[in-house]
Amino acid sequence: MEFFSEISAVQNIIYIISSILFITGIKMLGKEDTAVKGNFLSAFAMFIAVAITVVSVIDPLILLIGIALGAIIGSSIALKVKMTSIPEMVALFNGFGGLATFLIAWSEFNSIPDSLFQHILIVITVFIGGVTFTGSLIAYGKLSEKIKIAKTSIITKIFTTVFYTSLIFLIYSIVQPVMPILDFDFFTVLLVLTLLAGIGFVLPIGGGDMPVVISLLNSLSGIAAAFAGLLLLNNVLIVAGSLVGASGLILTIIMAKAMNRSITNILFVGYASSSTSTSSEEQGEVSPISVGDAYLILESASSVLIVPGYGMAVAQAQHVVRELGELLEANGTEVKYGIHPVAGRMPGHMNVLLAEANVPYDVLAEPDDVNPTMDAVDVAVVIGANDVVNPSATEEPGSPIYGMPIIEVHNAKTVFVLKRSMSSGFAGVQNPLFFKQNTRMLFGDAKESIGGLVSEFKE
Amino acid sequence: MDTYMLLGFVLILSIYLGLELISKVPSTLHTPLMSGANAISGIALVGALVLSTNSNLQGVIAFFAVTFASINVFGGYLVTNRMLKMFKKK
Numbered sequence: 001m002e003f004f005s006e007i008s009a010v011q012n013i014i015y016i017i018s019s020i021l022f023i024t025g026i027k028m029l030g031k032e033d034t035a036v037k038g039n040f041l042s043a044f045a046m047f048i049a050v051a052i053t054v055v056s057v058i059d060p061l062i063l064l065i066g067i068a069l070g071a072i073i074g075s076s077i078a079l080k081v082k083m084t085s086i087p088e089m090v091a092l093f094n095g096f097g098g099l100a101t102f103l104i105a106w107s108e109f110n111s112i113p114d115s116l117f118q119h120i121l122i123v124i125t126v127f128i129g130g131v132t133f134t135g136s137l138i139a140y141g142k143l144s145e146k147i148k149i150a151k152t153s154i155i156t157k158i159f160t161t162v163f164y165t166s167l168i169f170l171i172y173s174i175v176q177p178v179m180p181i182l183d184f185d186f187f188t189v190l191l192v193l194t195l196l197a198g199i200g201f202v203l204p205i206g207g208g209d210m211p212v213v214i215s216l217l218n219s220l221s222g223i224a225a226a227f228a229g230l231l232l233l234n235n236v237l238i239v240a241g242s243l244v245g246a247s248g249l250i251l252t253i254i255m256a257k258a259m260n261r262s263i264t265n266i267l268f269v270g271y272a273s274s275s276t277s278t279s280s281e282e283q284g285e286v287s288p289i290s291v292g293d294a295y296l297i298l299e300s301a302s303s304v305l306i307v308p309g310y311g312m313a314v315a316q317a318q319h320v321v322r323e324l325g326e327l328l329e330a331n332g333t334e335v336k337y338g339i340h341p342v343a344g345r346m347p348g349h350m351n352v353l354l355a356e357a358n359v360p361y362d363v364l365a366e367p368d369d370v371n372p373t374m375d376a377v378d379v380a381v382v383i384g385a386n387d388v389v390n391p392s393a394t395e396e397p398g399s400p401i402y403g404m405p406i407i408e409v410h411n412a413k414t415v416f417v418l419k420r421s422m423s424s425g426f427a428g429v430q431n432p433l434f435f436k437q438n439t440r441m442l443f444g445d446a447k448e449s450i451g452g453l454v455s456e457f458k459e
Numbered sequence: 460m461d462t463y464m465l466l467g468f469v470l471i472l473s474i475y476l477g478l479e480l481i482s483k484v485p486s487t488l489h490t491p492l493m494s495g496a497n498a499i500s501g502i503a504l505v506g507a508l509v510l511s512t513n514s515n516l517q518g519v520i521a522f523f524a525v526t527f528a529s530i531n532v533f534g535g536y537l538v539t540n541r542m543l544k545m546f547k548k549k
Contacts (some may be wrong), residue, residue: 023476029495030484036543039495043536046502050532053508063508066522070529077530080535086542090494093501093534100503100528107510107520117463152546218493221500226473228506230466236464239473240502246477247496251489341486348489352542360549361487 007056007234010416015236021045022240026247032361049236083356084316087346088143091136091214094221101125101224102194108231109187110343116177120230123173127166127194128224134198136217142202143210143345151204151270163200166193205267207310208387208426212266212343214256219248251347258341260393262402286422291452294416298453301378302412304328305370307338307407308350310426311384311419316448318357321383322404324450325359327457336363338370338380338407340388367407380409380432382417383446386425391433401427415439418446491542498535504528 007015022045028038050067054060071156074093081089105125113119141147149155173190205213222244229237256263298304306325312318325335337359339350351364374380382389392399393406409415410433417439424430433439442449484492485498511517 022502023480026478026492026496026499029492030481030488032485032487032546032548033493035488035491035546036540039491039498039536039539039543042495042499046499046504046532046536049502049505050508053505057508059512060508060524062512062518063525067504067524067529071533073526074530074534075537078534078541079536081504081538083542083545086490086494086538089534089538090490090497093531093538094497095496096527096534097497097500097503097531100501100507100524100531103520103524103527104503104506104510106516107524110514110520111511113537121535146495215493218497218500222496225500225503225506226470228503230463230470232506232509233462234506234509235465235466236547237468237506240499242473243472243477243480244496246474247481247492250478250481250484251493254486254489338487342491346489346490347493348486351487352490352545355487355542355545355547358545358547361546362549364487366486429463453481 003209011052011056014048015234018045018049018236019239021170022050022243026178026243049130078209084313085144086352087210087214087344087349088140090346091139091143091217092219095133095136095140097221098129098136098192098217098224100129100132101221101228102129104228105129105231106191108250111275118231119177120174121227123170123190124269124418125227125231126190127170127197128220128227130191130194131198131201131219132220132224134195135196135202135213136221138199138202139210139213139217142207148204151206156203159196159200159203161200162193162196165305168202169193184425200328203286204270206270206426208342209266211347211349212252212259212263214346215248215255216263216267217248219245222246222248255342255347258405260401283425284435286434286441287439289416289442291442291449291456294440294442295453295456297414298328298333299457301333302326303334303376303378305336305338305377305380305409306383307340307380307385307389308383308411309343309385309388310345310349311386311446313344313349313384315384317383317447317450318353320447320450320454322354322357322359324457325452327454331457334371336365338367338409339364339387340367340407343385343388367405371408374408374411375413377412378414380412380415382409382415384418387427387429389430389433390425390431391436392429393432395432396427399429399446401429409433410436410438413438416442418442418444418449420445487546491539491546494535494539494542498532498539501528501532501535504532
């Protein structure tokens with residue numbers, strides 16, 4: 001087995017065991033009952049793979065310092081971060097993984113590739129790793145609201161242009177060894193362009209499309225690691241990287257399906273803003289409601305569905321929502337939560353927030369579970385969600401969001417919409433739900449409104 | 460080239476295996492799965508550890524690659540664990 005000449009037999013056996021543990025771990029991570037164990041298993045797989053590698057390094061001191069440093073930084077971020085900041089943390093960690101593969105490929109280039117195939121692998125790994133790195137940093141900035149640059153801004157346009165330029169340069173870099181047209185240090189240019197490309201890739205993508213981008217970046221970091229594995233002829237990198245690539249890809253597809261849009265549309269087009277004006281004739285009177293009246297209706301309801309959206313995250317209302325849910329249950333009302341897959345800014349965002357507030361996960365239902373019985377729901381309480389409950393998606397073939405699977409709250413007997421103002425959602429589409437006969441608008445900050453309902457119940 | 464063919468085969472099979480394993484994940488677990496997978500992508504650490512450190516530049520690159528991959532590994536697993544601990548059944 002000459003191709004494993006640099007890796008000893010023992011090391012390879014450990015790598016295979018590690019790969020098996022990774023596979024089992026990620027499988028267990030996909031089921032509620034076994035998820036915690038799965039995560040431990042995969043951490044153990046990581047430990048043995050790293051340990052056997054460190055043992056084989058001739059002079060590991062400086063690298064051990066690096067590991068210790070990373071352990072301190074990583075652990076302190078992970079243990080301090082508030083649960084509400086999880087989306088941006090995941091993006092940040094993901095970026096660091098991308099940076100590591102970027103550096104690996106750079107280093108391998110400096111060691112001088114000995115075949116064209118290796119050269120191509122290096123160039124592609126640099127590109128995927130680099131785009132993952134800066135792209136994740138921008139996603140981090142957007143999610144933590146440190147970066148607020150509009151899609152139409154000139155800065156966004158410049159970076160988008162750089163992104164497309166970098167794709168052309170990527171192709172040149174791939175063929176460079178056989179076609180050195182110009183004599184210049186193309187690799188340095190590639191390194192810089194790649195990092196800028198990541199910025200240009202994520203910058204134009206809007207907040208509501210973030211779940212897709214985060215999943216995709218997640219997938220890319222895995223693919224980058226798998227390519228680095230090909231480069232270093234290391235099988236555990238290939239297996240583990242591929243698993244991550246696959247899981248990220250699945251999430252990306254689930255998110256895109258939940259929006260009824262193609263991945264290319266989300267990444268490179270965005271919502272067509274021109275077609276939005278057509279659907280807004282259906283305006284009419286909205287019927288506001290006071291907290292006191294809302295309480296009376298909720299008090300006599302026998303079944304309530306709570307539908308949270310990004311607005312709940314912004315208002316930090318998850319704890320009062322849980323309190324309201326418990327009070328309703330104590331009052332004999334059946335309470336369920338309807339969670340749309342793309343509600344929020346990352347896959348599963350609402351689930352994490354509600355779990356943080358101690359809402360048990362078995363009362364969280366997906367659209368397919370709640371829609372068929374919607375007409376039996378007395379009150380649907382929509383908290384800071386908009387596009388995911390927009391009936392245009394089922395009723396108006398001309399609407400930009402037509403065909404998107406929604407939570408059909410408009411079929412409930414009464415709908416409360418908690419909202420700050422009448423502004424439209426991320427898609428920029430007017431929401432006819434607000435004007436329906438059975439809809440009551442409860443204007444104001446979600447946390448205050450729900451808090452008001454909670455104190456009414458307590459009196 | 461044979462080596463690459465073989466490892467490419469491993470790559471394709473692993474992706475396929477991953478797709479089969481995770482295709483039916485409940486939406487409750489979307490975030491933990493993403494975060495847990497993210498920690499696994501820190502496997503780049505193993506690659507970073509075997510990089511050449513012959514020149515100063517190479518040494519610096521290897522050091523940073525190891526450090527950042529470690530942040531990914533430790534941060535990723537701990538955040539995932541914290542998150543999963545919050546999920547409770549009724």
